Amino acid sequence: MKPLQSAIMTDNAIKGRWAHFGRQGLPVAVMLLAVLLAWYMGTVVLNAPGAIERVLPQDGSWRWQDLLAVTMEMQRPVLPAPHQVLLDFWSGMVDWPLDSPRNLLYHVAVTAESTLWGFVMGTVLGLFLSVCIVHSRTLDRALLPWIVASQSVPVLAIAPIVLVILGSLGFAGVAPKAVIAMYLCFFPVTVAMVQGLRSPQRIETEMLHTYAATRWQALWLLRLPAALPFLFPALRVGIAAGLVGAMVAELPTGAQAGLGARLLTGSYYGNTVQIWSALVMSALLGLALTTAVAGVERLVLRHRSQA
Amino acid sequence: MKRSTKLTMMLVSGCLACGFLFMQWAPATGEAAPTPMFWLATFVLALLAVQSIRRMAALDAGRIYGTLTAALFGVWVVYFWQLLVVAFEVPRVLLPPPSLILQALGSHGPTLWGDFVQTVLKAVLIGWALGSGMGFAVAVAIDRMPFLQRGLLPLASLTSTIPLVAVAPIAVMWFGFEWQSKAAVVTLMTFFPMLVSTLAGLKAAGKLERELMHSYAASYGRTLLALRLPAALPFMFAALKVNATLALIGAIVAEFFGSPTSGLGFRISTEASRMNMPLVWSAIVVAAVTGSVAYALLVQLERRAAFWHPSVRES
Numbered sequence: 001m002k003p004l005q006s007a008i009m010t011d012n013a014i015k016g017r018w019a020h021f022g023r024q025g026l027p028v029a030v031m032l033l034a035v036l037l038a039w040y041m042g043t044v045v046l047n048a049p050g051a052i053e054r055v056l057p058q059d060g061s062w063r064w065q066d067l068l069a070v071t072m073e074m075q076r077p078v079l080p081a082p083h084q085v086l087l088d089f090w091s092g093m094v095d096w097p098l099d100s101p102r103n104l105l106y107h108v109a110v111t112a113e114s115t116l117w118g119f120v121m122g123t124v125l126g127l128f129l130s131v132c133i134v135h136s137r138t139l140d141r142a143l144l145p146w147i148v149a150s151q152s153v154p155v156l157a158i159a160p161i162v163l164v165i166l167g168s169l170g171f172a173g174v175a176p177k178a179v180i181a182m183y184l185c186f187f188p189v190t191v192a193m194v195q196g197l198r199s200p201q202r203i204e205t206e207m208l209h210t211y212a213a214t215r216w217q218a219l220w221l222l223r224l225p226a227a228l229p230f231l232f233p234a235l236r237v238g239i240a241a242g243l244v245g246a247m248v249a250e251l252p253t254g255a256q257a258g259l260g261a262r263l264l265t266g267s268y269y270g271n272t273v274q275i276w277s278a279l280v281m282s283a284l285l286g287l288a289l290t291t292a293v294a295g296v297e298r299l300v301l302r303h304r305s306q307a
Numbered sequence: 308m309k310r311s312t313k314l315t316m317m318l319v320s321g322c323l324a325c326g327f328l329f330m331q332w333a334p335a336t337g338e339a340a341p342t343p344m345f346w347l348a349t350f351v352l353a354l355l356a357v358q359s360i361r362r363m364a365a366l367d368a369g370r371i372y373g374t375l376t377a378a379l380f381g382v383w384v385v386y387f388w389q390l391l392v393v394a395f396e397v398p399r400v401l402l403p404p405p406s407l408i409l410q411a412l413g414s415h416g417p418t419l420w421g422d423f424v425q426t427v428l429k430a431v432l433i434g435w436a437l438g439s440g441m442g443f444a445v446a447v448a449i450d451r452m453p454f455l456q457r458g459l460l461p462l463a464s465l466t467s468t469i470p471l472v473a474v475a476p477i478a479v480m481w482f483g484f485e486w487q488s489k490a491a492v493v494t495l496m497t498f499f500p501m502l503v504s505t506l507a508g509l510k511a512a513g514k515l516e517r518e519l520m521h522s523y524a525a526s527y528g529r530t531l532l533a534l535r536l537p538a539a540l541p542f543m544f545a546a547l548k549v550n551a552t553l554a555l556i557g558a559i560v561a562e563f564f565g566s567p568t569s570g571l572g573f574r575i576s577t578e579a580s581r582m583n584m585p586l587v588w589s590a591i592v593v594a595a596v597t598g599s600v601a602y603a604l605l606v607q608l609e610r611r612a613a614f615w616h617p618s619v620r621e622s
Contacts, residue, residue, distance in 0.1 A: 027458030078481070141364040141373050142380035152548070152602035153595040154555040157571070160579035161587055165401055236468070244470045244560075251563050251576075260473075267476030267564060275476050283469040290468040 039082050046078040047071035080273045089277040101257060104281055110258040112285060114174050115246040118181020119239050125182065126189030126238075133190070134197040134223070135215065147190055155183060159248050177249040177258075184245040185238035192234030196227025232297040239289045247282060259285070312372075315362045319379065322359040326352060326386055341394045349390065356383045403585045411585035412592060419574070419593055426558050426571040427597055429486035434493025435554040439547055441494070442501025450509055451527070460506060466499040475561040484567050492561040497550040504546035508539025541616050544609040551601040555594060 044067075051070045056062045072081045080088075092104035099106060129147075133139045159180045166176040200222050208218045250260030259282045266275035329352055360383065363376045385405050391397075392404040399407070412419065449455040475492050482488035512535045520530045562572025574590045613619050 024457065024461075027454050027456075028461050029458075031455075031458035031462060138361045138364040141376040142360050143377075145373070145377035146381065149599060152552055153598040154552060154559055156556045157559050157575055157591050157594050160576050161584070161591070164579050164582065164584070168398075168400055240468045240470070244472055247470055247473060248560055248563065263473055263476050264564065267479065270480070272477070272480065275480075279473050279477070282473050286468045286470055287465065 036082060039079075043077065043079050043081045044068060044071045047074050050074065050078060076270055077272055080276050084273055085276045085280060088273045089280055092277055104262075104277065107257060107259050107262050107278070108281060108285055111243070111246050111250070111260065111282075112289070114177035114249070114258070115181050115239070115243045115289065117174060117178035118246060119185050119235075119242045121178060122182040122185025122238060122242065123189050123235065126186040126234075127193060129186070129190050130193035130197060131219065133194050140194075144194060147187060151187055151191065155187070156180075156245060156248055158183075159245065163249065177246050180249040181242035181245040184241040188234040188237045188241070189231070192230045193227055196230025197223045199230065200226045228300065232293065232301075235293050235297075236290050239293055240286055243282070243286050243289060312366055315366055318362055319359045322355045323382070325355060326383075330390070345394070349394070353387065356387070359383075400582050400584055403588060407585045408588040408592065412589040415586055415589065418569075419590060421569045422571045422574050422590065423593055423597070425486060425567070425569040426489070426562065427555075430489035430558040430561075430570075431493060431554045433486075434490035434558065435497055435550055437490065438494040438497030438554070439501045439550055442498045442546070443505050443543065445498075446502050446505035446509065447531075450506075450531070456506060460503065463499045463503050467503075471496045472557055472560045475557075475564040478561065479565045484565050486570075489558045489561045489566070489570075493554045493557040496553050496557040500549050500553070501543070501546045504542045505539060508542030509535050511535075511542060512538040537613070540613040541609070541618055544605060544613065548602055548605050551605060552598055555598050555601075559594065 048067060048071055051067060051074060055070050055074070056066060071077070072084070074080070077084070089104065092102070096103040101107075129143075133144055162180055162183075163176050166179060197219075204222055204226075205218065208222055213221065247258065247260035247263070250258035251264055259278050262278040263275055263282075266272070266278060329348065360376065360380055363372065363379055366372045366376075388402075389404045389406060392402055403411075445459075449459065472492065474495060475488075478488040478491045482491050516534055516538075517530065520534050525533070558570075559572035559575070562570045563576050566573040571590050571594050575587050578584075578586045578590070610619055
């Protein structure tokens with residue numbers, strides 16, 4: 001059995017990356033191409049009425065090539081072409097100094113800062129609460145049902161209230177946004193950690209008990225390591241939710257800085273290309289944040305399996 | 308009922324009665340300035356409340372007591388919220404007492420009902436049904452196309468990390484300020500979770516069962532209807548439940564970007580900027596109750612539809 005398995009494994013390794021690409025990468029690449037193609041077609045179809053009305057000569061003396069070219073380069077398109085978005089995206093990052101509010105990266109930094117602060121605070125709060133819940137029957141039965149139930153409630157709706165409360169208490173800047181990101185992060189972390197801290201089997205807890213381990217030792221040596229596989233998926237959910245929270249929190253604060261503010265100003269001034277590049281940027285930021293968490297997960301769990 | 312249970316219930320109802328009587332005292336209703344005596348009494352009452360919750364939690368009888376404990380905790384939280392906010396004279400902008408929120412809920416009933424119709428019955432319900440329905444349809448359609456599945460699945464899973472709500476300004480531009488733009492955002496947000504879950508669910512049928520269907524010479528459609536779709540039900544319900552919350556969030560946040568003069572999100576953002584906090588809180592109560600009720604309804608529906616499934620039978 002063993003030799004056969006290892007033979008198969010080496011065989012797979014020799015077949016190498018191309019087979020993997022054919023199975024995984026190729027379909028994804030084809031889908032992405034299809035999306036791009038559909039986007040270009042959508043650009044032509046959606047922008048055509050506006051182009052005929054405003055840009056092209058009124059007497060009808062234009063060929064379809066003109067229409068095609070015009071729909072790709074509209075000033076205020078209904079749907080900007082992908083290359084327009086990419087150009088705006090690129091110029092938004094390169095054309096202005098990093099600390100200028102016209103620079104896209106500046107807004108990314110603002111949003112990422114409040115997201116990360118909220119993420120850290122939410123994770124710490126979630127860990128603390130879950131440890132308390134696991135060790136106290138009262139909290140477990142009185143508080144946990146409410147935390148679980150709050151998952152089915154649109155907590156994001158409280159964002160304007162948090163902003164008003166913290167604003168009248170004199171907090172401004174990062175703090176209110178980070179608080180909103182925090183309470184979006186902390187729900188999934190708490191629920192998952194309670195599950196994770198309870199995941200050790202009875203036999204393992206009993207063994208620690210026979211070693212006369214204290215509660216803290218049991219927590220540190222057994223429960224926390226056992227909870228790690230539960231923690232990381234929750235962190236990935238939490239940081240994505242925190243990003244949404246941070247962006248929404250930027251909307252009513254006068255929309256000075258951040259990706260959410262960029263979206264809002266874009267929609268005020270009808271600047272479609274700006275909205276789209278902010279949208280692409282927030283998608284990239286979301287991907288980057290979750291990838292970072294996944295990277296930490298791989299590091300931590302690999303370290304664990306070696307030990 | 309055991310003796311200890313009886314004793315605890317008596318203790319709890321005694322505490323609640325004390326709390327009720329305490330509420331009639333002048334400082335608690337805000338008619339007189341709180342005296343040191345009042346603070347002492349409040350402290351004792353707080354100890355009583357903690358004790359009643361602890362006793363209740365220590366009971367080891369049935370699930371109903373777990374629910375009761377949580378309910379008791381909720382009651383005490385609301386109670387002390389009311390008591391302390393009134394006694395400390397916290398400004399209404401910071402935190403209105405629950406009684407005022409209830410009052411706003413009653414006096415602005417018609418407004419809030421209009422918002423509910425605008426946001427929930429139009430945007431959320433239609434968007435949720437469209438998004439989930441399309442996710443389901445696409446998943447079933449590409450069930451026999453592994454190439455498309457391998458291409459779509461990674462992309463669809465990635466969308467969970469992307470703040471999809473951010474398309475709201477574009478949706479408002481395309482579909483106008485009315486509920487159609489919110490429904491579009493909700494459709495987009497609910498589409499992918501349903502697609503991913505249904506695809507996972509369609510793979511959930513056991514090998515044994517599939518081989519049995521095969522030995523019956525059942526056609527593809529027959530196997531799908533009689534075996535694989537029922538086996539996928541728990542996955543689909545999980546997605547529907549997640550989508551219910553997502554849909555509410557999507558519709559409310561999309562209204563922050565522009566809406567007609569009704570809708571829960573509109574109410575929350577405009578009244579918050581006018582510092583009319585009791586009304587904001589009551590709009591949030593409406594949203595929260597809607598979310599919980601939708602969730603409970605879906606759980607009930609799942610019990611009916613997938614009554615045979617182990618995850619349902621256990622509970």
